[in-house]
Amino acid sequence: MKTLEEINKIREEKRKELDLRVNTKADTREKHILVCHGTGCTSSKSPKILENFRKIIEEKKIENVRVIMTGCFGLCAKGPIVIIRPEDTFYSNVTPDDCEEIIQTHIIEGKTVDRLLCKDIDGKIVNSLDELNFYKKQKRIALKNCGVINPECIDEYIAFDGYKALEKVLKSMTPDEVIDILNKSGLRGRGGAGFPTGKKWSFTKGYQADQKYVVCNADEGDPGAFMDRSILEGDPHSVLESMIIAGYTIGASKGYIYVRAEYPIAVKRFQKAIDQAREYGILGKNIFDSGFDFDVEVRLGAGAFVCGEETALLESIEGKRGQPRVKPPFPAECGLWGKPTLINNVETYANITRIILEGADWYSSIGTETSKGTKVFALGGNVNNIGLVEVPMGTTLREIVFDIGGGIPNNRSFKAAQTGGPSGGCIPSEHLDTPIDYESLKQIGSMMGSGGLIVMDDTKCMPSLAKFYLDFTVSESCGKCTPCRIGTKRMHEILEKICNGQGTLEDLDKLEKLAVNIQRGSVCGLGQSAPNPVISTLKYFRDEFVEHVVDKNCRTLECKALSKIVINKEKCKGCGLCQKNCPVNAIEGAAREIRYINQDKCIKCGTCLTKCPFHAIGN
Amino acid sequence: MGETKRCPGCTGKDPFLEELCKKYEPIKDNLIQMLNEVQEHYGYVPTKAQQALSDYLKVPMAEIYGVITFYSRFTLKPKGKYNVAVCLGTACFVKGSQKIMDRLKERLKIEAGETTKDGKFSIEETRCVGACGLAPVFTVNGEVYGKATVQKLDQVLDELGEKE
Numbered sequence: 053m054k055t056l057e058e059i060n061k062i063r064e065e066k067r068k069e070l071d072l073r074v075n076t077k078a079d080t081r082e083k084h085i086l087v088c089h090g091t092g093c094t095s096s097k098s099p100k101i102l103e104n105f106r107k108i109i110e111e112k113k114i115e116n117v118r119v120i121m122t123g124c125f126g127l128c129a130k131g132p133i134v135i136i137r138p139e140d141t142f143y144s145n146v147t148p149d150d151c152e153e154i155i156q157t158h159i160i161e162g163k164t165v166d167r168l169l170c171k172d173i174d175g176k177i178v179n180s181l182d183e184l185n186f187y188k189k190q191k192r193i194a195l196k197n198c199g200v201i202n203p204e205c206i207d208e209y210i211a212f213d214g215y216k217a218l219e220k221v222l223k224s225m226t227p228d229e230v231i232d233i234l235n236k237s238g239l240r241g242r243g244g245a246g247f248p249t250g251k252k253w254s255f256t257k258g259y260q261a262d263q264k265y266v267v268c269n270a271d272e273g274d275p276g277a278f279m280d281r282s283i284l285e286g287d288p289h290s291v292l293e294s295m296i297i298a299g300y301t302i303g304a305s306k307g308y309i310y311v312r313a314e315y316p317i318a319v320k321r322f323q324k325a326i327d328q329a330r331e332y333g334i335l336g337k338n339i340f341d342s343g344f345d346f347d348v349e350v351r352l353g354a355g356a357f358v359c360g361e362e363t364a365l366l367e368s369i370e371g372k373r374g375q376p377r378v379k380p381p382f383p384a385e386c387g388l389w390g391k392p393t394l395i396n397n398v399e400t401y402a403n404i405t406r407i408i409l410e411g412a413d414w415y416s417s418i419g420t421e422t423s424k425g426t427k428v429f430a431l432g433g434n435v436n437n438i439g440l441v442e443v444p445m446g447t448t449l450r451e452i453v454f455d456i457g458g459g460i461p462n463n464r465s466f467k468a469a470q471t472g473g474p475s476g477g478c479i480p481s482e483h484l485d486t487p488i489d490y491e492s493l494k495q496i497g498s499m500m501g502s503g504g505l506i507v508m509d510d511t512k513c514m515p516s517l518a519k520f521y522l523d524f525t526v527s528e529s530c531g532k533c534t535p536c537r538i539g540t541k542r543m544h545e546i547l548e549k550i551c552n553g554q555g556t557l558e559d560l561d562k563l564e565k566l567a568v569n570i571q572r573g574s575v576c577g578l579g580q581s582a583p584n585p586v587i588s589t590l591k592y593f594r595d596e597f598v599e600h601v602v603d604k605n606c607r608t609l610e611c612k613a614l615s616k617i618v619i620n621k622e623k624c625k626g627c628g629l630c631q632k633n634c635p636v637n638a639i640e641g642a643a644r645e646i647r648y649i650n651q652d653k654c655i656k657c658g659t660c661l662t663k664c665p666f667h668a669i670g671n
Numbered sequence: 672m673g674e675t676k677r678c679p680g681c682t683g684k685d686p687f688l689e690e691l692c693k694k695y696e697p698i699k700d701n702l703i704q705m706l707n708e709v710q711e712h713y714g715y716v717p718t719k720a721q722q723a724l725s726d727y728l729k730v731p732m733a734e735i736y737g738v739i740t741f742y743s744r745f746t747l748k749p750k751g752k753y754n755v756a757v758c759l760g761t762a763c764f765v766k767g768s769q770k771i772m773d774r775l776k777e778r779l780k781i782e783a784g785e786t787t788k789d790g791k792f793s794i795e796e797t798r799c800v801g802a803c804g805l806a807p808v809f810t811v812n813g814e815v816y817g818k819a820t821v822q823k824l825d826q827v828l829d830e831l832g833e834k835e
Contacts, residue, residue: 090801091800091801091802092801092802092803092804092805095800095801095802095805095808095815095817096802096805096815096817128802128803128804128805129804130804131804131805273798274761275759275760275761275762275764275798275799276760276761276762276763276764276799276803277799278799278801278803281801313707313744314744314797314799314800314801315801351703351704352703352704352707353742354703354706354707354710354742354743354744354745355742355743355744355745356741356742356743357798368703369700370699370700371699371700371701371702371703371704371738372702372738373737373738373741374741374742430762430803432761432762432765432803432806433761433762433765433766433806434765434766438762438803438804438806439804470761473761504761506761506762506765507765508765512765517765520759520761520764520769524798527743530741633822635774635821635822635825655770655773655774655777655821657770657774657821658767658770659820659821659822
């Protein structure tokens, strides 16, 4: 247990000690080596890097150097990332074997290890994080602490204004004042639908009950989206703090966070945050001597996309199959175990502490008329800078893909971007200049969604992509509503037909008709939005569908039944590189002679295409 | 309290299940939490565990079966010694993970969700393991292989095939 005074003292002392994390001119002799421990970098052995650094420092008895694990820096494509502060040197693609050299050259000799410095897309070598184009247009609010603090240390969170918002709320604000600030800030739900957060809180507060609940939705099911996970991994306390504030505001004493079991690191770090907060008396009885009690428990999801839908999530917390409930009544009135329940997404919570501290006016000055603040996107697919980006609402897709994302790799061109995952739509190049906010994305047939943003280059086949998403919804439909359960299956069959070269023009009309019926006939968001990927690809890439059904041709080679890889006899020089690299030995022909492809064996993996130095292979 | 918390289905037979029942209150809400631990421990949910949970939580077997089959994390069959999971999340998909999946099925001659007859390999479809920066990705027993190609997969399978 810590008193408020003690916590304030920790903040003051720790803040001084950690000044070098945010201030390149910090007056200190210490150096901090920060090693990214997000899931991406962890997969490429960052824990081993951390271990090596610590071992070498101990062996060489180096003083004034600390090695710290942090959350995600964002630029996952360059992982594992190591940053040395206060000078802010940015090392990318570090391996465990590089540690020795970094310590020797950088720490002992005071020079940079040039070969590990990060190269920007234009080839320029950058010394520090801020110089990278990737970070220039970003504005970090929800991700403020990610990559700055050690997420497993509550003191570091406290040092950077942690639990200050909670103190302010408990000591000087009424619940109505909290709701008022949220309303004025214009914050909308970051889970996808964009419902005004202040309104939601005020509804839940309005219902009388002996028990109410606060729930955090961390069931990030959109495949390819990892914003919520990164926030939980990099700054779990910020979510926890806002949940406590929510509890105070709506009058709840109990909270649950529903996290995917597939996120072991996030689960572990959040649990640790809860344990530490309990130890400090920030969770539990009589928080900060205010008479307010609150506690939070972790509940694990078990791999069902539909559980990201709020009522299905509630069913799952209750230990049942995650099938959505019919609304109304909304969870604000009748939620977990029939009690009023407030459900918000991770990123929504991550914004709230800053809004309380900096004020509604500050927050509402960022963004567009109807969408305030920033949005975190998980940028992935065919783009150079794969990673996590946070931009002010109203930033255009072009800025995200080309300025921040560094454009499309391999000299390919942009074909489409997909936002909103399986519920969203494809955005073609003619809409690249659309400012991103809830309304404009809806207008062009996509949606904000939780923040997955997948970029596709011109080698991607759109009917195949639509099929891919439908395959996902077919297996994730909970089965409650017939139009969704059976309709998505039928749509998938039609798309399969098209990709196999057996489709007809009539099938395209059928798809459109089915889509409308599924949207109208489903209870929850999953069914209502399941046809979106098909509708949007049909709208913007109809000619490609027509090519599949009329010309029986797939221009990208992705539909195997419609494509055949051949070697151009005139261009082939007989080098044999293709033959050497073919995984199934489908390329035949004697040494130094023109090769040919045995179509029975060919699996159309496309390896030979990328290996041929003379561009002699094609469809 | 001690009496009601005992688990009749497993007492004295399986130390893991017994411990599990000590850890959780016998209320229905805990079903998914407990199943997660069972899945983690055995690699699947064996019938004896279903029976034990049914007795302990007073939930019919049919309902437990319903929950297990609803959530993709729970499986009713044991996985292979090497569980190869290919990420079919969107970020990996657009980078060609489907080709890796196709090749894997072709090599092992089983479908996703199945185990080879000798119990050595099983295939799993996963949706986003979180290493989108390394896409496409496959994992073997949780170890991540990033920037995967068909050749890399072949190589890994060859190495594992030779191992006992």
